[in-house]
Amino acid sequence: MKILVIGSGGREHALVWKLSKSSGVSKLFCAPGNGGIASLADCVNIKADNIAQLTAFALKNGIDYTVVGPEVPLTAGISDEFEKNGLKIFGPVKNGARLEGSKVFSKEFMRKYNIPTADFKVFTDVSSALGYINKKGVPIVIKADGLAAGKGVFVCNSADEARKSVRLIMEQKIFGDAGDKIIVEECLEGEEASILAFCDGETITIMESSQDHKRIDDEDKGPNTGGMGAYSPAPVVNGKLIGQIREEIFDRILAGFKKEAIDYKGVLYAGIMVTDKGPKALEFNVRFGDPETQPILMRLKTDLMDIIKAVTSGNLKDIKLEWNENPAVCVVIASGGYPGKYSKDYEIRGLDKTAELENLFVFHAGTNIKNEKFYTSGGRVLGVTAMANDIKKAIDKAYMGVRCIYFRDAHFRKDIGARAIKTVNRE
Numbered sequence: 001m002k003i004l005v006i007g008s009g010g011r012e013h014a015l016v017w018k019l020s021k022s023s024g025v026s027k028l029f030c031a032p033g034n035g036g037i038a039s040l041a042d043c044v045n046i047k048a049d050n051i052a053q054l055t056a057f058a059l060k061n062g063i064d065y066t067v068v069g070p071e072v073p074l075t076a077g078i079s080d081e082f083e084k085n086g087l088k089i090f091g092p093v094k095n096g097a098r099l100e101g102s103k104v105f106s107k108e109f110m111r112k113y114n115i116p117t118a119d120f121k122v123f124t125d126v127s128s129a130l131g132y133i134n135k136k137g138v139p140i141v142i143k144a145d146g147l148a149a150g151k152g153v154f155v156c157n158s159a160d161e162a163r164k165s166v167r168l169i170m171e172q173k174i175f176g177d178a179g180d181k182i183i184v185e186e187c188l189e190g191e192e193a194s195i196l197a198f199c200d201g202e203t204i205t206i207m208e209s210s211q212d213h214k215r216i217d218d219e220d221k222g223p224n225t226g227g228m229g230a231y232s233p234a235p236v237v238n239g240k241l242i243g244q245i246r247e248e249i250f251d252r253i254l255a256g257f258k259k260e261a262i263d264y265k266g267v268l269y270a271g272i273m274v275t276d277k278g279p280k281a282l283e284f285n286v287r288f289g290d291p292e293t294q295p296i297l298m299r300l301k302t303d304l305m306d307i308i309k310a311v312t313s314g315n316l317k318d319i320k321l322e323w324n325e326n327p328a329v330c331v332v333i334a335s336g337g338y339p340g341k342y343s344k345d346y347e348i349r350g351l352d353k354t355a356e357l358e359n360l361f362v363f364h365a366g367t368n369i370k371n372e373k374f375y376t377s378g379g380r381v382l383g384v385t386a387m388a389n390d391i392k393k394a395i396d397k398a399y400m401g402v403r404c405i406y407f408r409d410a411h412f413r414k415d416i417g418a419r420a421i422k423t424v425n426r427e
């Protein structure tokens with residue numbers, strides 16, 4: 001079978017890596033891919049959001065299945081277009097992808113189907129939003145409606161910060177049209193976890209839990225990023241809690257899909273806050289998380305191609321996911337300056353040394369390859385991912401890999417997984 005993976009990050013490298021182990025896969029393509037992906041797949045120079053060219057490529061090359069990594073092509077309707085052309089694709093159609101593409105749609109969906117979430121109100125003008133903020137007080141959370149590359153949420157601890165955030169989104173339009181509407185919502189307290197699930201429209205199968213680290217610096221300081229590291233499982237999500245998450249969040253969302261005739265086929269990712277009143281959904285993503293996918297797929301024993309086939313054909317009920325019991329940890333190495341301005345094209349050294357470490361894999365994100373040497377080409381550059389028989393050992397091993405690698409101004413957090421150890425020790 002010929003498979004096309006769409007995207008160019010660490011998540012897509014993990015998808016390609018896992019698919020390369022599937023017995024039924026004879027040829028892998030990735031558009032546009034990156035320096036690390038190039039050793040496992042043919043990289044195709046088409047951007048992830050160029051739906052017309054991707055469709056033409058898949059038709060011309062007889063692609064059997066396409067797997068979509070990022071949210072932008074999904075919200076733009078890539079799956080609708082592929083299906084119209086008789087192509088099989090893993091990722092929801094446009095009306096399902098709205099769950100990520102519009103926070104207003106998502107929150108209203110949650111309210112309609114009684115899914116526990118923070119209380120909220122939608123605003124289309126600045127003065128009403130400011131009036132509401134005055135009434136509610138702080139802390140309070142301001143969110144742009146549309147896609148903002150993970151930067152559209154402001155958790156505000158002062159009224160001044162909240163007012164500024166509203167103006168940045170609605171008047172200065174820092175996210176363009178994505179800020180035509182905003183959500184002002186109750187600030188929840190607790191520990192976060194990412195719960196990803198496969199969904200074929202009829203069945204939802206939850207994956208092992210995970211947790212990412214959104215802030216750039218240790219102790220969750222500094223600005224938000226795409227994710228500076230992740231681990232799986234997340235010890236905060238124990239057996240009782242996962243049952244509650246299944247019943248109150250995933251089963252209800254599936255009921256909503258059926259009621260609204262949304263034929264959702266792909267991954268549904270719930271960002272959860274574990275509060276003292278139980279789990280609440282912060283947001284939904286309509287794809288695999290990055291970097292959560294790296295440790296999750298390292299632990300997944302089931303053939304990913306079997307899952308993709310089951311999801312796209314509506315037979316997910318026949319699949320039982322099998323997992324390695326051992327925890328896995330991914331530490332992201334980023335370019336100095338990220339998530340702000342950063343330089344590129346620095347040579348990356350030491351990757352060969354990591355190849356000697358067992359149960360460790362370095363997933364590439366922002367890299368390219370020239371004359372057999374790797375160079376930095378993006379904000380998040382590498383995701384060093386390791387698995388071991390306890391979380392502490394997995395963390396130590398991942399950092400052993402990190403220490404082998406060098407490029408100019410490299411930045412990584414030193415405390416990935418520390419929260420998991422704290423939770424494990426507390427229990």
Ligand code: AMP
Pocket residue numbers: 118141150153155185186187188189192214271282283
């Ligand atoms: P989202 O894109 O909605 O997941 O928001 C990004 C991050 O903002 C989340 O991972 C949380 O850390 C934080 N966040 C979002 N909504 C809330 C909320 N209602 N209360 C507290 N923190 C929040």
Ligand code: GLY
Pocket residue numbers: 150212226227285288289290291292
């Ligand atoms: N790691 C967060 C995300 O993928 O959205």
